[in-house]
Amino acid sequence: MKTSKADLPFWQQLILLSVGGINLIVLLIIFSLWHTSDRALNFVGNLFKPQPVKLKIDSSTLIVERLQNLQELTTTVQTMEKIVPTSAERKLGDLPIATTRLLYIAQGEIRAGVDLGELTSQDIQIDRQRIEIDLPTAKILDRKIDVDRSRVYDYDRGFLNLGPDVAPQLQTLAQRSTLQEIVKTACDGGILDNANLRAQESISQLLTNLGYERVKVNTTVPASCEFNRDRQTVSEGEQLSPIVVN
Structure with missing residues (x-):
C-alpha cells in the first residue's frame, strides 16, 4: 500500500522538502567546483610557481651615464x-x-663650460615625459697659448748687446702673463654666464631629441671665475716682472 506525500504528517513533509533542498544545494556546489576546478588549480599553482624576475632601468641613472660620456662640455x-x-x-x-x-x-685661447662628469642621479628628476636636470657649475676648463700664431715681435739687448741674452726666459714670462690676463679678461666679460646659457641650450636640445616633451635645465651662478688645474689655483695677483741678471 503506497503512501502519498499528502497522507504524511506536515512535519514529515517538511523534513522531506528540507532534505531535497540540501541535496540540490550539494549538487550545485559539486557542479560549480567541477566547472571551476581548472581555474582553481591554476590559481593555486600560480601561488607557488616562481615568477620571472622583472628587470627595471633607472631612467635617471641612464641619462646621467649618457651625459657623463660627453665629459667636459665646452660651450664657449x-x-x-x-x-x-x-x-x-x-x-x-x-x-x-x-x-x-x-x-x-x-x-x-680660453675654454669654458660644464663638467658633466660631476653629474649624479640626484641631479635629475624624471616624471613620465617630463625631465628636470641641475647642471654642474660652469667653469674655466682650459687656457692655452697658440704657439703657432704667437711670435716675438722685437728682441733688443741694448747698447752693444750688453743686455743679458735671455730670450727663452722672457718669452716664458710673457706667456705666463698672457695666460693670467686672458682669464681675467674673459671673466670680466662674463664668459661663465655665457657658458651657462649655452650649456642650458645644448642640454635642453639633447633631452628633447631623446623624446622628452617637457624639459627644464637649471644652471648655477658660479661663485668665482678662475682657472683650476689639479686643484692648483692660478693666482691673479702674480705680476709680470723683469728678470735681473748680475
Whole structure:
C-alpha cells in the first residue's frame, strides 16, 4: 500500500522538502567546483610557481651615464691677442748696465663650460615625459697659448748687446702673463654666464631629441671665475716682472 506525500504528517513533509533542498544545494556546489576546478588549480599553482624576475632601468641613472660620456662640455671658446713687453736687466751691484727688451705678441685661447662628469642621479628628476636636470657649475676648463700664431715681435739687448741674452726666459714670462690676463679678461666679460646659457641650450636640445616633451635645465651662478688645474689655483695677483741678471 503506497503512501502519498499528502497522507504524511506536515512535519514529515517538511523534513522531506528540507532534505531535497540540501541535496540540490550539494549538487550545485559539486557542479560549480567541477566547472571551476581548472581555474582553481591554476590559481593555486600560480601561488607557488616562481615568477620571472622583472628587470627595471633607472631612467635617471641612464641619462646621467649618457651625459657623463660627453665629459667636459665646452660651450664657449674665446680667443684674444695680447702684446706683452718684457725686460731683463744686467746690473753691477745696484747700478744697471744694460737692459734687454722682448716684445711678445701672444694669441691666447680660453675654454669654458660644464663638467658633466660631476653629474649624479640626484641631479635629475624624471616624471613620465617630463625631465628636470641641475647642471654642474660652469667653469674655466682650459687656457692655452697658440704657439703657432704667437711670435716675438722685437728682441733688443741694448747698447752693444750688453743686455743679458735671455730670450727663452722672457718669452716664458710673457706667456705666463698672457695666460693670467686672458682669464681675467674673459671673466670680466662674463664668459661663465655665457657658458651657462649655452650649456642650458645644448642640454635642453639633447633631452628633447631623446623624446622628452617637457624639459627644464637649471644652471648655477658660479661663485668665482678662475682657472683650476689639479686643484692648483692660478693666482691673479702674480705680476709680470723683469728678470735681473748680475
